Amino acid sequence: MTETDRLARLLDAVTACLDDPGLTGEDLAARAHLSRHHFDRLATAALGEPPGAFRRRLLLERAAHTLATTDRPVTVIAFDAGYGSLEAFTRAFDRAFGRAPSRHRLARDPRFRIEAPSGIHFHPPGGVRLPATEGDPMSIVTDLIDQHVTLVGELLEKARPLSAEALDRPVPYAVDYSSGDTTLRELLAHLVGSTERWIAAMSARPAPAEGGDSISALAERYGKAGPEWRGLARTALEGGRSGETFIDATCEPARTFTYGGSVAHLLHYGTLHRCLVIGALRAEGVEGLPVSDPIHRVGAAA
Missing domain, CATH: 1.10.10.60 (Homeodomain-like)
Structure with a gap:
């Protein structure tokens, strides 16, 4: 103890x-x-x-x-x-x-x-x-980064047993990147794809090619992308580079972002999409879903 x-x-x-x-x-x-x-x-x-x-x-x-x-x-x-x-x-x-x-x-x-x-x-x-424990306030942000990567991986695993019918069933939520019905597969693919795109932007690499959207393929892709994005984000923030700008050549036309802004963007929309995924999985009867609220996982008292 x-x-x-x-x-x-x-x-x-x-x-x-x-x-x-x-x-x-x-x-x-x-x-x-x-x-x-x-x-x-x-x-x-x-x-x-x-x-x-x-x-x-x-x-x-x-x-x-x-x-x-x-x-x-x-x-x-x-x-x-x-x-x-x-x-x-x-x-x-x-x-x-x-x-x-x-x-x-x-x-x-x-x-x-x-x-x-x-x-x-x-x-x-x-x-x-209780008085606050000593620590770097930035650790809350890096904890949120770690939580996001962990949760997306857990949600992909929870979706593995679902049938194609369940994965492609429209869910009753509106998201701003979809022109029609949104499905659980689309939500998970967006979580993975957006991570890959931000890695490319932050690393000045070409936009990634579209990968497979089976749950196995998405999980394999995120197994590489999640840790890589986490490393890039944490290195930038812990190195005091949150206000540093970079050109995102994957956009058309190219746009300029800050490292801090890109991390905030992915965490903001990632939180929304994680919650939507959890709701869709719950509607399919999936049990033992992870808790998305950071109050239970980030900076919480023991």
């Missing part, structure tokens, strides 16, 4: 029970499937504060936010934060924020975070905000 996995498990155990402040340390450890001693040791190392203190802080942060944004009675807020009396809540709140809960409410101060070594805080309405 990675450190990220371990932290996620600890956070799940603590934050999932914010609405049950009566839970004990033993209860929290059990939710993480750990002994109390092991749980306390790992949580303190990962969070920079004991798990009990971490949870009390999150509850106080939530209380401060609730005071400033709602008219809920202070006594109810105190009980929700795990305090058995208004007096105990007031003392704890004053230590954390330097003023009584009543004064905080009157001020309607939107600030509610208490300084913490982990940088992990309550996030309205009922979640937790």
Whole structure:
């Protein structure tokens, strides 16, 4: 288990029970499937504060936010934060924020975070905000490139068992490059062909010859084109050349594009066509389709 996995498990155990402040340390450890001693040791190392203190802080942060944004009675807020009396809540709140809960409410101060070594805080309405991990923002774009190439390959494999009738059945979607009915085969062929054409444009090579449009042929073509385009795109972006222009001699007449613009174009339309392919495959009863939404695959928390 990675450190990220371990932290996620600890956070799940603590934050999932914010609405049950009566839970004990033993209860929290059990939710993480750990002994109390092991749980306390790992949580303190990962969070920079004991798990009990971490949870009390999150509850106080939530209380401060609730005071400033709602008219809920202070006594109810105190009980929700795990305090058995208004007096105990007031003392704890004053230590954390330097003023009584009543004064905080009157001020309607939107600030509610208490300084913490982990940088992990309550996030309205009922979640937790983790600090961003270190990394290059460009990695999100390169992750999208990797996701696109992987997904197109997976979709081609999912289409292999389909009959010619299914592949050539019109699908009820309008796409801007088709003059008539669009078929699943046409969508897949466009995903492959557009990749080959952009490779030729970015590499100053002649336009590629038309290849076969059987699924086996398309998969074979993409097995070469997908990785090659990914390499060209990543090399250009990671080398700081996204604004560099090139002449696309495969167009008639020739046109000028930037590397960044060409990558954005292929990812934009590629996302549309992937979604259409997934819809068409689902309509044909294909199961186990990949998830196209990048929130589940790109830059997602472990």
